[in-house]
Amino acid sequence: VSRLGPIAPDASYRALMERLRPILRLAKEKGAHIQIDMEDYSLKDLTFDIFRRIGEDPEFKDYPNLGIVLQAYLRSAEEDARKLIEWAKGRGTPVKVRLVKGAYWDYETVHARLEGWPVPVWERKYESDASYERVTRLFLENHDAVRLAVASHNIRSIAHAMALSEAMGLPPRSVEFQVLYGMATPLRRALVDMGQRVRVYTPYGELIPGMAYLVRRLLENTSNQSFLRQGFAEGESPEKLLRNPAAVAGEAQDRTRQAAEAAAEAPAGAAGGAPAVTGSPDALDGSAVSVISPVAPHVQEALARDPLAYGGWGSGPEFGLPPYRNEPHTDFSIAENREKMHAAFEKVRGELGRRYPLLIGDERVETEGEIASENPSKPDEIIGYTARALPEHAERAVAAAKAAFDEWRGTPVERRVEILRNAARIMRERRFELAALITLENGKPWREADGDVTEAIDFIEWYSRSALRLGKPTRMAGLTGEINHYMYEPRGVAAIIAPWNFPLAILTGMSSAALVAGNPVVLKPAEQTPVIAYKLAEIYREAGVPAGAVNYLPGYGQEAGAPLVASPDVAIIAFTGSQAVGLHILREAAVVRPGQRHIKQVITEMGGKNAIIIDDDADLDEAVAGVLHSAFGYAGQKCSAASRIIVLKNIYDAFMERLVEATKSLIIGPSWEPETYVSPVIEREAQERIMRYIELGHKEGKPVLVQEPPERAKALGGYYVPLAIFEDVPRDATIAREEIFGPVLSVMRAKDFDEALDIANDSDYKLTGGIFSRSPARIERARKEFLVGNFYINRKITGSLVGRQPFGGLGLSGTGFQAGGPDYVKQFVQTRVITENTLRRGFADDMAQS
Template identity: 55%
Template sequence: MPDSSAGPCQHETDASFERLTRLYLENADAVDLAVGSHNMRSIAHAIAVREELGLPQAQLEFQTLYGMAAPLARALTDRGERARIYMPFGELIPGMAYLVRRLLENTSNESFLRQSLSGDEAPEALLADPARPEAGAAAPTVGVSDRPPFRNEPPTDFALAEAREKFSAALASVRSEFDRHYPLLIGGDSVETLAQIVSLNPSRPAEIVGRTASASPEDVDRAVAAAEAAFPGWRDRGVAERARVLGTAADLLRGRRAELAAWIVYEAGKPWREADADVAEAIDFIEYYRAQAVTLLAPERLGGLQGEVNDYLREPLGVVAVIAPWNFPLAILTGMTSAALVTGNTVVMKPAEQTPVIAAKLAALLHEAGLPPGVVNYVPGAGEVAGAALVDHPRVRLIAFTGSREVGTRIYAAAARAARGSRHLKKVLAEMGGKNAVIVDDDADLDESVQGILASSFGYAGQKCSACSRVIAVGRVYERLIERLVEGARTVPVGPADQPATIVGPVIDAESQERIRGYIELGKRLARPALIRDVPPDLAGLNGYYVAPAVFADVPVTCPLALEEIFGPVLSVMQAESFEAALELAMDSDYALTGGVFSRSAAHLAAARERFRVGNLYINRPITGAIVGRQPFGGLQMSGVGYHAGGPDHLIQFVEGRVISENTLRRGFASDRLA
């Protein structure tokens, strides 16, 4: 399919528009095309392609805006073309921004529309082929971080019957593999333990997804020893070979995408699209990091003095402990693991207790891709046992952790204590959650705002560290926004994760369910309940860990609902008198992970860019769904420490620098030293 994105130059955008016009007209049996444009060349091109393909005149519709390009609309109707004229109507005040935009387009001396309709432009200029820009036209801009080998993995389109049928078959196949046992993997060997972890399906907890071994401190010690023994060989393979092996792993993930997503549906309770995106993100992490590593790890020659050579090397650290969360059981686990591996480190992988089966699948896949024994070791276990042993181990060089603030701060403190026998200080990368706010300005597009907030708050039952849990409405938009949010939240589908329509599936376990219910009861006492939905009665027989969406208004700034990470489908709405006050309220938090602003005001958006200091700020869009390479993800303050995952700086944390300086002005020559 032709590139549908707008280019940085007008001619690029026009050329892309024409490619898409031809594509749709070539498929006129499946698509009805309407061309909404005031660009004479674009309109003429559409007519020419229609005639070239022998399509009837009625096959194509043109759309223009009332009060703009009236001569163009008349010319179309005079030709007998289907022409639709759009005219805005509605409330006056919200419509003023639209009116001002139209006035500027009609009256600005630099307006493309005004220039093209002035009668002063030569026909040759108006109809110039955008695919052949004039000499001297601006060249496409290419950012320094653009890397042609990397492309994001596209999401599965479940609107297609074929995709739905394939995933339904994968769900059925995976269900037939429930309740199998998965051992530890240490040094390439399977290791059994007396203790076990039983993984349940949160949609139907009576179903056992699988059972895994549960590592003891002794098992962890053996895993670290295996990783340490494998380190020199893996380090010395070189970045190109390591990238090749990881590329094989990415290909295996692609080939088993539906199967792995099905495991995520059952074990993590993620709905279809969320589970599919989890696998796509895992592939993205591998492909992005292996492309980055080839450049990052190339030796650098520094200086330029005669008689002196200075080489700067970036080399791996050693054994990396990867402690992963349950809410992105494949994506984050794969991201942290692949970052460590491609830079030449070896890994001891401890997944969350709620999702050990998906991690077992990843460990097996990595070995199938060609990782030598001991390079990746799989040690599921209790956090206070296996996790603590891994954090305290003297031969672990780096801890990559994603999880709660409580656990993350304990890890950070423990890592700072140099263990007996250790010859280094541990590094810690930690992502620890957020209390994320979305500001809705008084001039914001409410349709866009409500849609973005609902997706950010209730997708995957709010169990994302990036999820929106606070909404701050500016001025008079407050009550209208609450009304719209309530109506939207009332209709969000709640159900088992394996049902394709589900948006709000179960929360991860019974402990989380009780904790979230406690916050809802607290909200009833301390705030104004705008919506407290009951779990649909047809789910009662499943005994799943369901919590339906809840929306609270008039939430006091000191209320726990406004301060604490809930990690569930609970939304708090507050009012600010001004945009300045909204910014202060948004930043009044220990956390600073994600945030969002919906506004039409350029001045307010500029202020947000400067003062809304969170790791990821999203403007006029949802605040969840960061994409590797496009929106690197990470937090500030108590939301974490370390460079953003999926970004250009992330891999630097997995290496250390070394300088070799040689004086090449030798005195004398010893030939017997050549051998």
């Protein structure tokens, strides 16, 4: 289920029931109880859905020993409880509900904020306690349908359940109380002495996971706000411990309201406007510490108009814009979002087979030749046909861009930013349609395609702010008698030569940086993904970019790309692709051709052969998950993907056993199916090349897994390849040195950490890398000695986010500043200094100038 997840509820249920049905049958035969646990919030709706399907299955519909866990710290707990009660009544056979507070508060809070999603849990302890009591009442009021188990060490929560049960006249021992073995022993004894039904639970299984579980419980029960800590260790008074959490919540709300009213009446702060008040997490008694932060009136007005534009991080509003934040990914655990994606597929499929011309200036140019864009999952499905640019078309496109240069560079930077952010707005409005098109044309699974769209939006928003910073002249020195201005100005025509693997994100990133800096662009997309590139050109023009400032030139490398590189009127070349092509571009761009009066600025990103070190004290669960994402997400077709795994010898066997078993769970299939994790590769040439590397891997290493695509996928005729893991691969093996760009993983054994670092650094590429370790000393050493552009610690090495992990490599992985970073736009401008002597016959008139 964790491999499928809520993005594919039907497939998840089918896969789970294959394994669960024998267990359920045996439990029914033995009269045993089966409890479905609840983990993180993203799986909540799926877990409830599976539980209901099990309970409605004719084989188990009348079985009374089925139960599920409900977490009271979720904001949705009451709604979930009501739905569960209604369903249980319809089923006719009672179910058991184990009511807990919830064990993953830190994870849920941090994860939601990192994703830009609403926090799903109550953020103050008294709110969770109050929720627990409300849900307890709901279940006890519906005792005929739900049998309640109170799993808590909080005396107030336990007493509340006991008192309610007695007041409602329920039979004795109607409520079960559950306590963890080894904790709250006096509480357990007291409950037994009072005649209550008590169940003691403890983890069962392997030692290390069990210890981890107990440590987590121990941390919860000894945290600052824990009832056990405050009651037994800190001697808090019973009156304070047993206060009604609903009353505590009410008092906290009153204090917050009073503070806000007082702040509104206070004089405006230095930044203008009334201060905003935010509360910190409250203590058990509800006392709060208010934090006052000044917010300017225009920010408050903008927030009211566009609340989604605010949030995240940043020092404050910049030039009238809100602080930057990443565009949130789509949460596919929400059914409405899945429905929108399905509807988007229908819309995109209704437009398949259309023809798309070149866009040169304000002309729509048809050509004799064409490019047919295939669906990699099903090549006989043609996404669209585009015109095929030849050298003469490239020359015309450059001429159109050159003619538009003066007007576009003269457009105030604020207006350019407004236009580009209009494009970002259009992308937000069409994000599902764009993602569906990427899925079909490029072969990306749902989440990867959605991430492509959000990254494109992020690039525009980030570079817009960068351009505003660069657009204002900087006064140097500030001495009386002269004015020195340091300025950034556009360079000229930019040729944007983009790859197919991020067909919208990278094309948008390179082109938006050029455009917002004042340079007209010629978009030369990869021939494998020209239709999504046409949609981008349309969006730019719809947003307000003049026709000549955006030209669309689909074509093959030698026919369209090479003439752009060679053109004397091209000032900037931004390229992402293979090392061979990138180095060729650098050589060609260095040649000064007749009529050329500038040195071309070349920005390249040229791939990687990325390694992850698995230290001998690594958390293997985290390490295996990180390697799976890094190596096999999008079939390994990312320049950041992991292709070398270096494992210390002491943990090697345990890691390999888990890695192989976890990889077997990955689903290979067509990109449009939500359960697909590994989609096909981009084209037949890539498929054949990867198969040759797999064949070579059998000679250079030991194959531990070659997982073939299922027959139903092969029947579609798509470009599917096996998942391949080879172990004991020598560091000088071809599969360990060359970029494969596919789901092929080389695993190497290191005798110690020194050798692991040495192997990791022994590569011409230096793009991404990572380590899984719990040793602060080794992590610190890897920070200094593992020399790559993007180094990740205890997480996957793919999925960099604009403004958070600027992306780009060292060595032969590329040139220039990292994309999505503070310096990237500087590559699309040139600097000038203007000095004016302001001394006039002994008098200086620049005292107030800047």
